Amino acid sequence: MSFATNDSATKQSAGVAITAEEIAESGSTASEAVANYAVQLGDDALMLGQRLSWWISRAPELEEDIALGNIALDLVGHARFFLTYAGTAWGKTEDQLAYLRDEEEFRSARLVEAENGDFAKTIARQLYYSFYSYELYTRLVDSKDETLSAIANKALKEVLYHQDHAAVWLNRLGLGTEESARRMQAGLDELWPYVGELFYDDENTAELAGQGIAVLPSSLEEPTLERITRAITEAGLEVPTSPTARGLDRSGATSEWRGYILAEMQVLARRYPEAQW
Amino acid sequence: MAENTTTLAAVASEEDAAGQENFDRLIAEDSRIEPRDWMPPAYRKSLTRQVSQHAHSEIIGMQPEANWITRAPSLKRKAILMAKVQDEAGHGLYLYSAAETLGTPRDVLNDQLLQGKAKYSSIFNYPARTWADMGAIGWLVDGAAICNQVPLCRASYGPYGRAMVRICKEESFHQRQGWEILYSLSHGTPEQKQMAQDAVNRFYGPALQMFGPPDEDSPNSKQSMAWKVKRFSNDELRQRFVDMIVPQAEALGLTLPDPDLKWNEERGHYDFGELDWDEFMSVIKGGGPMNVQRMARRVQAHEDGAWVREAAAAYARRQAEQNQPAKTQLIGA
Numbered sequence: 001m002s003f004a005t006n007d008s009a010t011k012q013s014a015g016v017a018i019t020a021e022e023i024a025e026s027g028s029t030a031s032e033a034v035a036n037y038a039v040q041l042g043d044d045a046l047m048l049g050q051r052l053s054w055w056i057s058r059a060p061e062l063e064e065d066i067a068l069g070n071i072a073l074d075l076v077g078h079a080r081f082f083l084t085y086a087g088t089a090w091g092k093t094e095d096q097l098a099y100l101r102d103e104e105e106f107r108s109a110r111l112v113e114a115e116n117g118d119f120a121k122t123i124a125r126q127l128y129y130s131f132y133s134y135e136l137y138t139r140l141v142d143s144k145d146e147t148l149s150a151i152a153n154k155a156l157k158e159v160l161y162h163q164d165h166a167a168v169w170l171n172r173l174g175l176g177t178e179e180s181a182r183r184m185q186a187g188l189d190e191l192w193p194y195v196g197e198l199f200y201d202d203e204n205t206a207e208l209a210g211q212g213i214a215v216l217p218s219s220l221e222e223p224t225l226e227r228i229t230r231a232i233t234e235a236g237l238e239v240p241t242s243p244t245a246r247g248l249d250r251s252g253a254t255s256e257w258r259g260y261i262l263a264e265m266q267v268l269a270r271r272y273p274e275a276q277w
Numbered sequence: 278m279a280e281n282t283t284t285l286a287a288v289a290s291e292e293d294a295a296g297q298e299n300f301d302r303l304i305a306e307d308s309r310i311e312p313r314d315w316m317p318p319a320y321r322k323s324l325t326r327q328v329s330q331h332a333h334s335e336i337i338g339m340q341p342e343a344n345w346i347t348r349a350p351s352l353k354r355k356a357i358l359m360a361k362v363q364d365e366a367g368h369g370l371y372l373y374s375a376a377e378t379l380g381t382p383r384d385v386l387n388d389q390l391l392q393g394k395a396k397y398s399s400i401f402n403y404p405a406r407t408w409a410d411m412g413a414i415g416w417l418v419d420g421a422a423i424c425n426q427v428p429l430c431r432a433s434y435g436p437y438g439r440a441m442v443r444i445c446k447e448e449s450f451h452q453r454q455g456w457e458i459l460y461s462l463s464h465g466t467p468e469q470k471q472m473a474q475d476a477v478n479r480f481y482g483p484a485l486q487m488f489g490p491p492d493e494d495s496p497n498s499k500q501s502m503a504w505k506v507k508r509f510s511n512d513e514l515r516q517r518f519v520d521m522i523v524p525q526a527e528a529l530g531l532t533l534p535d536p537d538l539k540w541n542e543e544r545g546h547y548d549f550g551e552l553d554w555d556e557f558m559s560v561i562k563g564g565g566p567m568n569v570q571r572m573a574r575r576v577q578a579h580e581d582g583a584w585v586r587e588a589a590a591a592y593a594r595r596q597a598e599q600n601q602p603a604k605t606q607l608i609g610a
Contacts, residue, residue, distance in 0.1 A: 020353075050347060053359055057343040058574070060582025062336070062366050062373075069363040076356045083352075095351045119585050175595065176588025183584070268350040268408055275466050277350040277408070277458075 018154055020080035020094060028088065028147050035089030036107075036204050037214050038148065039097065040250060041136075042082030043108035046098060047258075048129060049075030050265055051116055060119055067165055071126070074158040081151040099269035103258050107250045111194040113257040117187060120173055120180065124187035126166035127228065132198050134159050135224045139215040148213065167231055174235025181237065188232060189240045196244030198224075304505055309435040312378040320504055323497070324434050325379045326395075327506065329386040332372035334398035335365045336390070337571050341405035342414060350408055357454055358411060364447045371443065375436040391576050399557065400483050402565030409462055409469075409476035415455015417477070417484035417522065423448050424518045425488065428508040437506075456525065463530045470530075477526070478534045485549075486557045488515040494554075519547050 030038060052072035059065040083094040112129060116122050137159055140152035173184035199221040201209075208214035229239050247254025269277075296315025303310055310316055342362050349355035373383045389395035400418050405411065426445050432438040462473035489495055489511040501507040509517075519538075526533050537550030560568070 046352075053346045053355075056346060056359065056362050056366075057339040058578045058581075060578070060585035062370055064582075064585075065339070065366040066363050066370075069359055069366070073356055073359045073363070076352060076359065080352050080356070098352055099350070119582065172589050172592040173585070176592045177584070179584050180588030180591075264347050268348050272350075272466065272468060275350070275469055277354055277461055277465075 018081065018150055020077075020084040023081060023084045023147060023151075024088070024093075026147070028085075030085050030089040030145075030147070032089055033204055033208055034145055034148070034213060035086040037208050038082045038086035040107040040202075040205070042079045042086060042097075043106050043250075044112050044129075044133075045075045045082065046079035047106075047108040047261060048112040048125075049073070049079060050261055051112065051114075052122070054116055055122065064119075068122075071162050071165065074155075074162070078151070078155045078158075081154070085147050085151070095269065099266045100273060103252050103262055106252055106258060106262070108258065109194065109197045109250055110245070110247075110255050110257065111191060111197065113255055113261060114191060114194065115257065117190070118183055120183035121187035121190060123166055123169045123173065124184070124191050126162065127170055127188075127231065128191060128195050128198075130159055130162035130166050131228050131231070132195075132220060132224045134163050135220045135227075136215055139220075142212075143214070144212040170231055170235045170237075174232075174237045184235070185237050188237060189242065192240035192242050193245035195225075195228075197248045197250065200248035200250075202249060304433055307505065308433075309438065310433050311435045319500075321379050323501065323504075324437065324506065325376055325381050325386075327501075328372055328376040328379070328434075328437050329381070329389070330396050330398075332369045332376060332386065333390045333395055334401065335369035335372060337397045337401045337575060338418075339365045339369075340571055340574055341401060341403075341567075342411060344405050345408060345411050348408070349411075354411075354458070361415075361451055361454065364451070368440075368444045368447070371440040372437075375434075375440045378436045379434075387579070391572075391579055393572065396561070398487060399560045399565060400480075400487055401571060402560050402567045403479070403483055404567050407472050407476060409459065409472040410480070412455050412458030412462060412473060413476035413480040415451050415453075416459055416525070417455075417480045418487070419448050419451040419455060420522060421484045421487040421518050423452055424514050424521070428514075429506075431505075431508060433505040456529070459529050459531065473529070474531050477531050481534050482552055482556075483560075485515055485518065485552055486554075488512075488518065490554065490557070516546055519549050523547050 049072045052068050052075065055068040056065055056072070059068055079098070080094050083097045087093055087097055111125060114121075114125060134156070137152040137156040141149050141156060143149040143152065170184065173180040175181070199217045201216060201218045205214045205217060209216035209219075232239050245254070252258050269275075292315070297317065300310065300314065300316055300320075302308075303314070310320075339362050342358060342365075346355060346358050346362065349358050373386060376386055377383055386395070390397070405414065423445060426441050426448065429441045430438055430445060432441065459473045459477070462469040464470075489498070492498065492510045492512045495511050498507060498510055502510070523533065523538065535550045537548060539548055541548045559565070563569075
């Protein structure tokens with residue numbers, strides 16, 4: 001099947017934009033290696049979507065309930081695309097992957113698993129993740145894997161808005177009041193040690209990158225950090241210098257957060273694993 | 278001095294008389310009152326209260342459903358629920374904007390909510406305990422809201438009526454998604470069907486009470502109908518809702534918890550049993566299971582966000598100053 005690649009996300013009709021259902025029905029089957037890569041991308045989006053969705057009904061302004069909710073909704077959408085595609089390798093659905101995998105089977109980075117904290121910390125995470133994912137998707141659109149390329153193309157249009165949202169708030173908080181600058185700096189500092197994990201080259205991804213299918217994570221480090229550094233500096237804040245936290249393999253071996261997220265997210269689906277919802 | 282005051286009062290009253298005449302004519306013609314038109318102070322006050330209460334209901338109403346976003350049992354359901362709760366925040370925004378055209382700013386209306394001076398729909402003071410409650414809220418609560426709100430699209434106050442047109446379009450999606458959740462559950466495992474039935478049992482009575490007290494106990498309705506804000510009485514709307522949901526419940530394969538519910542051939546409507554109005558009054562007065570928690574969460578979100586709003590305001594001021602070279606003010610010149 002072919003996916004539309006031209007229109008902007010906001011101008012696309014529902015009939016033109018790709019859906020998780022279309023990926024499932026397309027007949028394209030991911031290889032084991034591609035599926036493992038797709039799981040990694042999908043898990044990042046899912047965990048962040050899950051975390052962000054907590055803000056709906058708790059944000060500082062109604063407009064932010066809507067904005068953060070909308071970003072979370074986009075991310076859950078990205079997760080659905082990637083997990084649906086990954087599932088084609090194993091005969092599993094997106095929901096079987098999201099709801100019936102155990103902690104050690106997830107491949108999310110700790111950055112997206114971290115607790116929301118205050119609004120500034122949430123914005124810090126949005127800054128790091130949206131700038132990273134922008135760099136990722138601008139390259140993944142050229143993937144030799146047609147489905148990954150189509151997903152990246154759709155996601156990229158949305159991530160542009162996510163970046164904009166994060167950058168605007170970084171400025172408002174960095175250049176707002178003394179308190180907001182202090183909190184924004186604290187949020188940036190607290191999450192900085194987990195940024196490095198995004199750029200770790202695991203064996204599978206490195207191999208796929210060599211075949212022109214995946215994007216080599218380490219290749220994203222310089223462009224991402226260069227732009228993040230500029231944004232932080234322009235907001236009158238300091239680029240953190242703390243070391244990267246050990247444990248870069250996304251295995252969950254160094255995360256205490258993942259279990260709590262899954263306990264909440266999976267509770268109902270696990271209680272009735274055979275049920276359709 | 279005394280003479281001047283008398284003259285001014287006379288002019289004002291002449292203006293009022295002309296304004297009242299124009300207002301009465303617009304209402305009689307079934308035409309629309311717009312923000313700049315003269316309107317009786319009681320009309321302005323009553324509409325401000327109604328529209329802002331409606332807005333508050335949308336905002337508090339986000340909470341019971343947001344409660345299930347993180348636990349939704351499939352990714353598709355999660356996405357749909359997020360979109361729905363987002364719509365509710367959007368409805369709150371349109372409605373606060375409509376209320377602002379009557380002269381009261383959004384932050385004042387918001388303060389009234391936070392200080393407990395303004396009401397919101399009592400239905401949201403009930404807990405959303407299970408996933409099936411997402412279905413029952415969509416089907417029954419949004420369904421009742423639609424019955425109430427479709428006639429409000431023709432409300433005499435223009436901005437309110439126009440806001441309702443858009444809101445009703447989205448509400449009808451919400452109702453369908455609720456019905457569809459319940460349909461999946463009632464056609465699923467026995468445990469799922471039981472979950473659906475339990476949710477319907479809990480939400481049926483409170484949903485019927487969303488139309489307000491019986492007509493004989495609803496003194497404000499008459500004036501509101503004379504102003505053509507409200508078009509049908511509480512009891513008329515409640516009957517319309519019951520007539521709508523009975524066949525829908527049958528299609529779901531679920532029962533409604535009312536032994537007196539039966540078709541009345543003569544009236545051409547379903548008869549239904551007396552509702553528990555003592556419970557209704559007690560929930561309105563703050564005694565519902567969730568009144569305190571709903572308010573506490575709204576107040577906390579507002580307080581936790583104070584520093585963010587201050588920062589945004591400070592940043593906006595700074596930007597405005599930078600974009601517009603400061604003018605030298607000669608104080609006392």
